[in-house]
Amino acid sequence: MPGLHRVRFKVNGREYELEVPGHERLLDTLRYRLGFVGVKEGCGRGECGSCIVLVNGEPRNSCLTLTARLNNAEVTTIEGIAPPGKLHAIQVAFIETGGVQCGFCTPGFIMMAKALLDRNPDPSDEEIREWFTSNICRCGSYNHYVEAVKKAVEYLRKGIVFFDEREVREKLHLKPLG
Amino acid sequence: MNIVLGVLLIFELYIPNSLDDALEFLAKYYPDAMPIAGGTELLILIRDKKIRPKYLVDLSPLRRQFSYIKLENGLVKIGALTTLWELSNSFLHNDVRYAGFQDVWHKFGTMSLRFMATIGGNIATATDFSDYLVLLLAYDAKVKVSGVNGERVVPLGEFIVERRKPDLKPGEIITEVFFTEPPLNTSSAFEKFDRRSILIAGLANSAVYLHIDNGRISDAKISLDMIKEKRIPGRLRVLEESLKGREFSIEFIEKTIEETIPKHVEKYTDWWTTGDYRLEMTKTSIKKALLRAAKRIGVV
Ligand SMILES: Cc1cc2nc3c(=O)[nH]c(=O)nc-3n(C[C@H](O)[C@H](O)[C@H](O)COP(=O)(O)OP(=O)(O)OC[C@H]3O[C@@H](n4cnc5c(N)ncnc54)[C@H](O)[C@@H]3O)c2cc1C
Ligand code: FES
Numbered sequence: 404m405p406g407l408h409r410v411r412f413k414v415n416g417r418e419y420e421l422e423v424p425g426h427e428r429l430l431d432t433l434r435y436r437l438g439f440v441g442v443k444e445g446c447g448r449g450e451c452g453s454c455i456v457l458v459n460g461e462p463r464n465s466c467l468t469l470t471a472r473l474n475n476a477e478v479t480t481i482e483g484i485a486p487p488g489k490l491h492a493i494q495v496a497f498i499e500t501g502g503v504q505c506g507f508c509t510p511g512f513i514m515m516a517k518a519l520l521d522r523n524p525d526p527s528d529e530e531i532r533e534w535f536t537s538n539i540c541r542c543g544s545y546n547h548y549v550e551a552v553k554k555a556v557e558y559l560r561k562g563i564v565f566f567d568e569r570e571v572r573e574k575l576h577l578k579p580l581g
Numbered sequence: 582m583n584i585v586l587g588v589l590l591i592f593e594l595y596i597p598n599s600l601d602d603a604l605e606f607l608a609k610y611y612p613d614a615m616p617i618a619g620g621t622e623l624l625i626l627i628r629d630k631k632i633r634p635k636y637l638v639d640l641s642p643l644r645r646q647f648s649y650i651k652l653e654n655g656l657v658k659i660g661a662l663t664t665l666w667e668l669s670n671s672f673l674h675n676d677v678r679y680a681g682f683q684d685v686w687h688k689f690g691t692m693s694l695r696f697m698a699t700i701g702g703n704i705a706t707a708t709d710f711s712d713y714l715v716l717l718l719a720y721d722a723k724v725k726v727s728g729v730n731g732e733r734v735v736p737l738g739e740f741i742v743e744r745r746k747p748d749l750k751p752g753e754i755i756t757e758v759f760f761t762e763p764p765l766n767t768s769s770a771f772e773k774f775d776r777r778s779i780l781i782a783g784l785a786n787s788a789v790y791l792h793i794d795n796g797r798i799s800d801a802k803i804s805l806d807m808i809k810e811k812r813i814p815g816r817l818r819v820l821e822e823s824l825k826g827r828e829f830s831i832e833f834i835e836k837t838i839e840e841t842i843p844k845h846v847e848k849y850t851d852w853w854t855t856g857d858y859r860l861e862m863t864k865t866s867i868k869k870a871l872l873r874a875a876k877r878i879g880v881v
């Protein structure tokens with residue numbers, strides 16, 4: 404019978420075993436149980452995309468995903484797209500393109516871009532915009548984000564997947580790592 | 582630890598280990614138990630406190646059994662748990678006879694939702710905003726339903742009884758939707774019109790299936806988000822009959838739509854827009870869908 408569900412799944416490569424009630428959303432598990440605060444809650448109803456993560460490589464609105472259904476799944480959040488100390492080419496392209504304003508929507512856009520580029524390494528503008536139908540940016544960075552994906556395509560084409568985070572911060576005059 | 586952020590009501594989740602197990606649970610706890618497929622409609626209804634099921638029955642363990650798109654004995658069969666993403670990777674997206682499927686896909690919600698939402702969930706949602714339901718009506722599709730007492734097949738047009746009320750008895754779920762493989766020289770189109778092009782319900786939605794032989798319309802099936810009174814999708818048979826056997830021309834289409842629609846379709850007025858505007862856009866929507874389908878067949 405129902406009750407608490409035992410869920411074994413991987414988040415960003417690390418195995419977790421949790422007991423969760425059936426109604427718990429993946430969004431809450433990730434943010435409040437496991438501390439992956441890169442996952443944001445905007446609308447909580449599938450419209451804004453700030454909560455998007457990858458589940459078995461597929462983009463999912465974590466506000467509409469129940470954790471108890473994810474036994475044996477592999478979840479990737481923005482924290483897990485590059486190894487510690489590194490940034491993924493998509494992240495670097497987003498920073499360099501300068502679209503990020505308040506940044507609340509950015510993890511969702513980046514996860515969507517990752518899902519797209521994993522399937523199509525050279526998407527057209529139209530395809531990028533179709534994938535970004537999942538995401539709303541209140542600050543209006545859409546055009547910059549499309550440019551960012553094209554820039555990421557160039558990096559990935561050259562085989563550059565990860566950047567050293569310290570170097571990127573220094574080069575782009577961002578706050579140094581603590 | 583029990584995290585409830587107040588937005589979702591409490592429900593229990595039942596994860597069945599077989600179809601029978603799922604059906605028995607649903608029958609036993611009817612109407613307190615409901616199946617959950619993609620969850621993209623159900624969880625919103627719960628969040629908005631429009632429904633308060635005690636139990637949700639997870640259909641994902643049945644995905645291996647009911648997620649497929651196949652052509653078998655002259656029938657196109659789609660398993661109820663097939664996601665829209667899976668549909669988009671099937672032959673339905675690269676054969677002109679099914680072109681309407683691509684139209685719906687491009688107009689459906691958002692890209693990430695298309696990885697979650699299922700075709701069975703779209704049908705069971707049973708509203709004027711169920712876009713695949715409108716298209717499948719134009720293919721004269723039938724629904725296969727499994728229950729504790731066995732299987733039955735229902736024409737889609739009869740399956741949607743009222744808004745949000747599909748013809749499902751206690752302990753029944755949809756397992757498949759199927760339709761006859763269309764012959765050559767056929768195509769379909771779906772039109773959704775609203776103020777935004779995406780992430781919107783649509784104030785005039787229509788689907789068209791067309792068969793044109795030697796310039797003549799040998800078959801036409803036209804469905805709308807609603808016909809009259811009930812806000813459920815339905816077929817517009819009067820218009821279909823006036824088109825059949827006639828030569829396809831833009832002038833003829835325009836004239837016939839103008840004569841038929843105001844007499845046989847009635848739309849509602851609400852805070853979003855007026856019934857008159859909905860009706861006017863319905864005419865445009867059907868015309869555009871017919872022209873697009875004809876163009877796909879190579880006629881205009
Ligand atoms: C932001 C947003 C945008 C949307 N845009 C669109 C759109 O453009 N077009 C559109 O058509 N819809 C849209 N929807 C609605 C929804 O995504 C679709 O209806 C979707 O197809 C539902 O499928 P699901 O698998 O998620 O269903 P669920 O949410 O899992 O279920 C929906 C209903 O069907 C029942 N059910 C599910 N599967 C079965 C089954 N096999 N047998 C019996 N009952 C079943 C459930 O009990 C529930 O009552 C949108 C939703 C959101 C949140
Ligand atoms: S919080 Fe999930 S889509 Fe907005």
Ligand code: FES
Nearest residue numbers: 505506540541542
């Ligand atoms: S940068 Fe502020 S919402 Fe997108």
